[in-house]
Amino acid sequence: MQTGISCVSAVKCNTDEALLHVLADMGASFDCASKEEIEAVLKLGVSPTRIVYAHPCKPISSLFFVKRREVSLMTFDTVNELHKVKVSYASARLLLRILPEQEFDARFKFEGRYGCSVTEAPKILQSAKDLNLNVVGVCFHVGSDIRNPEAFISILQQSRTVFDIARTIGFNMKILDIGGGFPGQKNTVRRFKEITEVINKTLLDLFPPEENLEIIAEPGRYIVASAFTLVANIIGKRCYKKPADVDRDGSKLVERYEKDRRKYDDLFSE
Ligand SMILES: Cc1ncc(COP(=O)(O)O)c(C=O)c1O
Structure with a gap:
């Protein structure tokens, strides 16, 4: 992948303490989906700036918790979640999760569970503006173990549209979180390479380096699939x-x- 893409390991894929230790020592950042995952990572001495709270629907108690622990980057996909953030952690840095418009072949599909459509985005972003909240970027997940690299072309085009909509509403977004979806089994090296080449090319076309974006990926399966066997x-x-x-x-x-x-x-x- 482009050298500018930083790796945020998805903790939900394997919470083994030894693995988290190795990743933390190697300087990885972490995608945590719950207060418990965040606690596990913080316990290793990882800085809160290296954590994304990547669940679009969070308990309000967890929001108060992450505020105390200064984990400020988190995802959302509804106006309702914005109201929750407003009362619990108004200075949080927010990533709007968008939903892939097209379904591509993936081993595990999210089937519309998370993310807003591009059509819904203007209303949600306007609400964030009205509530004086800080939306700093876009995130998505194409589905786990994606087979067709074109899934990334399609969702990156949607992301571009949302970045442009956000600008008209007054947000200068600086983070693009391209999620997970990368294969990790031993026989998928070729597919991984194809996918990352498509991502790099599309990013260059749609998000030129002059935009100075921070681009992050949240691989899970890629990190653990060939290293562990679940018994x-x-x-x-x-x-x-x-x-x-x-x-x-x-x-x-x-x-x-x-x-x-x-x-x-x-x-x-x-
Ligand atoms: C928000 C988020 N990021 C990253 C991942 C990791 O995905 P993958 O194992 O496909 O790389 C998941 C998995 O469900 C996820 O929900």
Whole structure:
């Protein structure tokens, strides 16, 4: 990616303390989605200026907490959230989360859960202005493990439009947070390269260096997918959507119950 893009690790992807330590020691910044994640990162001695509170809908108690701990950069996507920020942390620096207009193939889609449309943006930004709040940029998430790099072209075009709308309302926005979505498994190096090339080119076209923006990315999967294996003990199985690819008829699990029976028979017969 462009050398100017700073990396903010998404804590929700893996809260392992050893990992957070390594990232903190390497000078990474952190995307935290909750008070608990922020506490975990602050406990490592990370400066509050290296944290983005990246959840557009926050409990008011958490807003009072981050004000005390001076974590000032945070996301929002509604007028309602602005009213909450106004009463709890009026000097916060706010990133408007926008919703991708087009759905591209991603392993995990947010399906419209967060973010406002470009059409809603003027009203929300005007409300922020009327409330005298400080909107400093735009953020988004294209969906996790994106397959098609064009997803970034499309959302960066939307971001440009929102930057221009914000200027007409009186905000000189300086931060563009391009979120996560990057693949991280061992066999995805080529795809990662393709995606980052598209991002770099589009950023150069739409947000020329003279604008002096701070551009940040929030990779999660990219950092942890090939470094960790999640182990879970499956205790039962019920297919409610479509048969799973592996062990379609559940016979493997039944075999395991048999093994368990023998294990427990042995254990309790001693
Ligand atoms: C706001 C935000 N940023 C970053 C991430 C990390 O995304 P990914 O693992 O796709 O890189 C997530 C994941 O849900 C997220 O919600």
